[in-house]
Amino acid sequence: MFWNRPLALFLLAFVAILAWWQSRPSDQVLHRTQFLMGTIVEVKAFASSSAGLDAAMDAAFAEMARLDQLLSRYQRGSDVERINNAEASIDVAPETEAVLRLGLDVSKKSQGAFDLSLGRLKKLWGFDQEHPHVPSSEAVHEALKGIGPEALDLVGSQLRKRHPDLSVDFGGIAKGYIVDQAIDVLKRHGVESASVNAGGDMYLLGYHQDRPWRIGIQHPRHPNQALDILTVHDRAVVTSGDYEQFFVEDGTRYHHLLDPQTGYPAGSSQSVTVVADSVALADALATALFVLGPDKGRGMLASYPDAVALWVDAAGQLLASEGFNAYRLDP
Amino acid sequence: MTSSATNPLDPGQVRRQTYLALFTALAITVHTLEVLLPSPVPWFRLGLANVLTVVILFLYDSRAAWSLTLMRIGLGALLLGRLFSPGFWLSLAGGILATLLMCLARRHCGPLFSPVGISVIGATGHAVGQFLVAWAIVIQHEAIWKIFPIFLFTSVAAGLLTGWMAAVLLNYLMAHPVFSSKTNG
Amino acid sequence: MKPPWKFLTLADQLLIACLALLGVLGLAWSLSAPRGQRVMVSVSDRLVYLGSLDKEDMVELSGPVGKTVLTVDHQGARITAAPCPLKVCMTMGPAVQQGDILACVPNRVLVEIEGGASQPADYDLLSH
Numbered sequence: 001m002f003w004n005r006p007l008a009l010f011l012l013a014f015v016a017i018l019a020w021w022q023s024r025p026s027d028q029v030l031h032r033t034q035f036l037m038g039t040i041v042e043v044k045a046f047a048s049s050s051a052g053l054d055a056a057m058d059a060a061f062a063e064m065a066r067l068d069q070l071l072s073r074y075q076r077g078s079d080v081e082r083i084n085n086a087e088a089s090i091d092v093a094p095e096t097e098a099v100l101r102l103g104l105d106v107s108k109k110s111q112g113a114f115d116l117s118l119g120r121l122k123k124l125w126g127f128d129q130e131h132p133h134v135p136s137s138e139a140v141h142e143a144l145k146g147i148g149p150e151a152l153d154l155v156g157s158q159l160r161k162r163h164p165d166l167s168v169d170f171g172g173i174a175k176g177y178i179v180d181q182a183i184d185v186l187k188r189h190g191v192e193s194a195s196v197n198a199g200g201d202m203y204l205l206g207y208h209q210d211r212p213w214r215i216g217i218q219h220p221r222h223p224n225q226a227l228d229i230l231t232v233h234d235r236a237v238v239t240s241g242d243y244e245q246f247f248v249e250d251g252t253r254y255h256h257l258l259d260p261q262t263g264y265p266a267g268s269s270q271s272v273t274v275v276a277d278s279v280a281l282a283d284a285l286a287t288a289l290f291v292l293g294p295d296k297g298r299g300m301l302a303s304y305p306d307a308v309a310l311w312v313d314a315a316g317q318l319l320a321s322e323g324f325n326a327y328r329l330d331p
Numbered sequence: 332m333t334s335s336a337t338n339p340l341d342p343g344q345v346r347r348q349t350y351l352a353l354f355t356a357l358a359i360t361v362h363t364l365e366v367l368l369p370s371p372v373p374w375f376r377l378g379l380a381n382v383l384t385v386v387i388l389f390l391y392d393s394r395a396a397w398s399l400t401l402m403r404i405g406l407g408a409l410l411l412g413r414l415f416s417p418g419f420w421l422s423l424a425g426g427i428l429a430t431l432l433m434c435l436a437r438r439h440c441g442p443l444f445s446p447v448g449i450s451v452i453g454a455t456g457h458a459v460g461q462f463l464v465a466w467a468i469v470i471q472h473e474a475i476w477k478i479f480p481i482f483l484f485t486s487v488a489a490g491l492l493t494g495w496m497a498a499v500l501l502n503y504l505m506a507h508p509v510f511s512s513k514t515n516g
Numbered sequence: 517m518k519p520p521w522k523f524l525t526l527a528d529q530l531l532i533a534c535l536a537l538l539g540v541l542g543l544a545w546s547l548s549a550p551r552g553q554r555v556m557v558s559v560s561d562r563l564v565y566l567g568s569l570d571k572e573d574m575v576e577l578s579g580p581v582g583k584t585v586l587t588v589d590h591q592g593a594r595i596t597a598a599p600c601p602l603k604v605c606m607t608m609g610p611a612v613q614q615g616d617i618l619a620c621v622p623n624r625v626l627v628e629i630e631g632g633a634s635q636p637a638d639y640d641l642l643s644h
Contacts, residue, residue: 032576033564040564200644208640216639229639239643273643417621418602448528455535474617478608480542487535498523
């Protein structure tokens, strides 16, 4: 069949042209999602040329996976597991040290509203497990023993536990820290504008093309509605809300943001959004300010001059800290 | 083995098996070549192996068609390294439903359908079989039926073309003494 | 050589006519859906992306087999790169109507176009 060969050649050429056409860098935005740290991590990066952007993404995701190994409670051999198994003192990795240092600072300044040593309490409630349930008050009482801002002592890379049973949990801070490190990796690869979003913990690097990033804030009671829209660049935005993880038992709704004072879900806010310089700080502050509520929270925020917050209080009222309006799209 | 002179097997049976093996080898070759050839629409295959299935169904019987199809899919998948991949299951389901419908039509409607009609029935069965498996196992989303009409059109068109080829081939083969003596086995 | 139509029996012609009619009806049904609003992507049954059909975007989705790239532009949503051998999904697009789907079967990627009066999202990301 003489006609077969030209036809095959023509098809080959056609496929080659098609492949070339589709592999051209048609856009200078790259968007990648992956399941990491128990949530969906979404990275979006803009660049004037797509060269190197792919490598930057790969490196950022690799760094996040590495840190997740180190800081997750669920990874075997993680620093968290090592700390929890330690009797008294233990030498930790520099990354863990950084998380601990920041966490202990927020813990002290919030008078324990943010607490790194809630491992046992969180396990008791089991919000990240299949069937969370309300624990007995004795068990809650037991799990609160020895916790607090003074429960852990960090000297250099040496962490000392005041109580051998103490169990740490980086739930309200590690994700933020990991996002910060991913942003650092992107910066080192020369990326100038990008967003890294780990299930709502996000950092906005540079501009979204020609304008600052626009960040919607989830309405705590209407899932499909945005409460407000912020315009930010080179800032972290984190929201903590009672709608994220909860269960209902005997008609009462129990959410995952526990008050270290009582051992039960904190009741003074529906959600808190924090804008700060780093995601780790914003993450820890959002948890602390949620527990404290707007009244006490405003006082605590004074020790972090670059951070601002917006509360939806228990009654659904919107309350902003000083300076928050500067980030609003329509102040 | 004993020589054919003292073979207790019926020579017709031996001949049938020889031709079946030949057709199977041809079907696998055609199928593999077709998969390897570049195509502007990667999922679209004319289904040239179907020509051989239709021919063998008309020359022999359902059993021959079944063994040809199953051997072709199994060995073809082995050759291409696709055994037990999702594509393999789709292909198997398509092949089974196509063969089933063609055999039923051939047995119960006999001379009503020409090789072209049988081939179109097979092509339709192939498309439906693939979609059923994709729907039930792989995607589990009823929206995949939205793209079914397009698949049906291309399948019927491919069925017409391969059916015509089968009809032409059958015309030549039937005229040959090997097959003309014995049509339906 | 006899031309193709000479082989056709009456039953053949009826069968082909019926199938063609079925195809046309199905096609009419599938083309009658209104234009969708949102692009929803799940990988291994987990929702990984939600975007507007009116906003240009390019998303890389990692699945069990590798990287599938979804592009949303003025034509609609389509898969522009797939790790699978057959690349069926790349020829399925663009998807623009409500209920349209693109599926990359080996990589467990499912792209759905949803309709409904959803927000024309005037933000880039949602903090939640």
